[in-house]
Amino acid sequence: MEAIPHSVVVSRHFSRNSTINRSFSKQKSAIKSTKFCSSLTGSSVSIGNSSKNLFTREIWGWVNSKSSTTIKRAERGVVKAEMFGQLTSGLESAWNKLKGEEVLTKDNIVEPMREIRRALLEADVSLPVVRRFVQAVSEQAVGVGLIRGVKPDQQLVKIVHSELVKLMGGEVSELNFAKSGRTVILLAGLQGVGKTTVCAKLSYYLKKQGKSSMLVAADVYRPAAIDQLVILGEQVGVPVYTAGTEVKPSEIARRGLEEAKKKKMDVVIVDTAGRLQIDKSMMEELKEVKRALNPTEVLLVVDAMTGQEAAALVTTFNLEIGITGAILTKLDGDSRGGAALSVREVSGKPIKLVGRGERMEDLEPFYPDRMAGRILGMGDVLSFVEKAQEVMKQEDAEELQKKIMSAKFDFNDFLKQTRSVARMGSMTRVMGMIPGMGKVTPAQIRDAEKSLKIMESMIEVMTPEEREKPELLAESPVLRKRIAKDSGKTEQQVSQLVAQLFQMRIRMKNLMGIMEGQEGSIPALSGLEEALKAETKAPPGTARRKSKSDSRKQFAGTSDTRPSPRGFGSK
Numbered sequence: 001m002e003a004i005p006h007s008v009v010v011s012r013h014f015s016r017n018s019t020i021n022r023s024f025s026k027q028k029s030a031i032k033s034t035k036f037c038s039s040l041t042g043s044s045v046s047i048g049n050s051s052k053n054l055f056t057r058e059i060w061g062w063v064n065s066k067s068s069t070t071i072k073r074a075e076r077g078v079v080k081a082e083m084f085g086q087l088t089s090g091l092e093s094a095w096n097k098l099k100g101e102e103v104l105t106k107d108n109i110v111e112p113m114r115e116i117r118r119a120l121l122e123a124d125v126s127l128p129v130v131r132r133f134v135q136a137v138s139e140q141a142v143g144v145g146l147i148r149g150v151k152p153d154q155q156l157v158k159i160v161h162s163e164l165v166k167l168m169g170g171e172v173s174e175l176n177f178a179k180s181g182r183t184v185i186l187l188a189g190l191q192g193v194g195k196t197t198v199c200a201k202l203s204y205y206l207k208k209q210g211k212s213s214m215l216v217a218a219d220v221y222r223p224a225a226i227d228q229l230v231i232l233g234e235q236v237g238v239p240v241y242t243a244g245t246e247v248k249p250s251e252i253a254r255r256g257l258e259e260a261k262k263k264k265m266d267v268v269i270v271d272t273a274g275r276l277q278i279d280k281s282m283m284e285e286l287k288e289v290k291r292a293l294n295p296t297e298v299l300l301v302v303d304a305m306t307g308q309e310a311a312a313l314v315t316t317f318n319l320e321i322g323i324t325g326a327i328l329t330k331l332d333g334d335s336r337g338g339a340a341l342s343v344r345e346v347s348g349k350p351i352k353l354v355g356r357g358e359r360m361e362d363l364e365p366f367y368p369d370r371m372a373g374r375i376l377g378m379g380d381v382l383s384f385v386e387k388a389q390e391v392m393k394q395e396d397a398e399e400l401q402k403k404i405m406s407a408k409f410d411f412n413d414f415l416k417q418t419r420s421v422a423r424m425g426s427m428t429r430v431m432g433m434i435p436g437m438g439k440v441t442p443a444q445i446r447d448a449e450k451s452l453k454i455m456e457s458m459i460e461v462m463t464p465e466e467r468e469k470p471e472l473l474a475e476s477p478v479l480r481k482r483i484a485k486d487s488g489k490t491e492q493q494v495s496q497l498v499a500q501l502f503q504m505r506i507r508m509k510n511l512m513g514i515m516e517g518q519e520g521s522i523p524a525l526s527g528l529e530e531a532l533k534a535e536t537k538a539p540p541g542t543a544r545r546k547s548k549s550d551s552r553k554q555f556a557g558t559s560d561t562r563p564s565p566r567g568f569g570s571k
């Protein structure tokens with residue numbers, strides 16, 4: 001059989017400075033509007049969770065306001081677009097070609113379709129797939145006619161979205177579990193694609209669903225793989241069956257299965273050896289292991305960065321040993337989308353799960369519709385909401401909501417919620433899921449993460465009283481000076497943090513009011529917000545005096561529970 005080379009094409013994104021520049025003004029407004037515009041996020045969860053969403057929006061808003069340096073760099077085209085960014089902006093130029101058109105016609109879709117074709121090819125989608133895709137979209141686009149109130153570019157986006165979903169298999173393809181007895185999952189894949197890591201991630205994923213599992217180390221060619229699996233197993237609290245490197249993989253698999261039966265495990269996950277490229281002995285060995293196990297699922301782990309080659313691998317493995325699906329890893333990396341878009345169409349096998357990072361929680365189901373949304377820069381809203389719901393308990397959300405409504409949101413809440421956000425996963429991923437954040441660059445995210453660390457370090461040196469009563473810091477330069485000294489930050493940074501908390505209180509309360517139909521019930525606070533904004537922007541010492549009386553007046557005008565009108569900088 002012909003060997004398929006496994007050249008991991010770590011393809012650098014082409015230099016697309018012009019695209020970055022073009023899309024930059026949109027990016028800035030997207031960043032700005034994210035504070036308030038994630039209405040999808042807000043509306044898709046109950047009001048009990050609204051405080052969480054408000055917070056999340058506020059945190060991102062805050063974080064982004066700190067990323068201006070990187071924004072300037074992005075303006076100069078210095079930073080690279082984020083995951084799938086190239087494909088997203090390629091498709092965007094297709095919609096742009098339709099600006100000013102009244103209706104989609106055979107003639108005016110020629111240019112946009114050319115752009116779509118180019119974007120998909122640049123994303124490393126296989127040529128036959130691109131051809132079929134473009135044809136399907138063109139046919140629908142011409143036939144769609146005029147729809148009142150919908151612009152042709154929006155119509156095209158809609159058609160492309162539904163074709164992308166179809167291309168990736170339409171529905172989410174769930175893992176199958178044995179009707180009775182143990183579910184056995186056999187993992188295969190080439191070297192370094194992330195098989196061993198996936199074993200542990202998968203057991204963690206199942207654990208969260210209440211299923212017990214055992215890992216079986218059948219990679220006898222790389223002794224370090226056994227140790228790696230044992231360490232990862234310990235990390236996720238799952239037993240690992242090992243039998244060294246002298247026993248045949250099929251025998252290890254059989255014994256591992258026996259052991260799992262004895263231990264009454266729900267699922268057995270078997271790690272097998274990878275090779276640099278497909279070869280006969282690897283396939284024979286896998287066939288033998290498969291015979292010994294009679295697995296419920298045989299999943300091929302493929303690296304998203306290999307683009308359409310991943311699809312070719314899935315096809316070959318399926319023909320050779322018969323697989324049930326694929327797991328796509330490293331989607332958080334420099335992947336251009338070719339693998340995600342080609343696997344199903346080329347091989348007929350679904351992508352069941354995706355790896356989006358190195359941490360154990362970075363494995364999730366593959367949702368074609370959400371992926372299509374991401375590709376089109378619409379953000380992976382549902383994944384984001386799910387993550388958020390996972391990390392924040394309902395009681396916390398309700399408690400937070402109460403605090404927001406009484407304007408008592410303090411530094412403890414600030415810290416707690418920031419950490420919740422951090423638990424959702426690296427910011428890189430979470431931000432990519434928020435609508436309008438699709439174009440935030442990795443460098444911006446790094447800056448944002450740095451900003452959060454700075455903020456944490458300042459809060460950590462506050463006394464419990466200072467954390468609970470930000471007013472103390474607002475009115476005392478001496479306290480702010482001490483915090484600056486203890487945290488190794490500047491006084492200005494401390495002042496900014498305090499001002500930021502007050503801004504957040506106001507904005508969150510306002511938003512909460514809007515979400516609960518009380519829009520306009522706290523008009524006085526919005527003036528203070530402006531005053532505080534001026535304060536943060538102005539050089540230290542100037543705005544404080546300017547905004548003092550305003551702040552007082554604004555607080556005095558609210559039904560705030562605090563007795564005295566103490567704004568930032570007032571005595």
Ligand SMILES: Nc1nc2c(ncn2[C@@H]2O[C@H](COP(=O)(O)OP(=O)(O)OP(=O)(O)O)[C@@H](O)[C@H]2O)c(=O)[nH]1
Nearest residue numbers: 191192193194195196197274329330355356357358
């Ligand atoms: N960024 C990122 N890295 C990943 C992901 N999955 C795995 N990795 C990393 O990829 C590297 C290789 O992972 P392994 O699990 O050792 O790969 P393997 O397929 O078992 O390798 P062999 O045992 O040599 O066949 C490790 O550094 C992992 O942390 C992912 O989804 N995202």
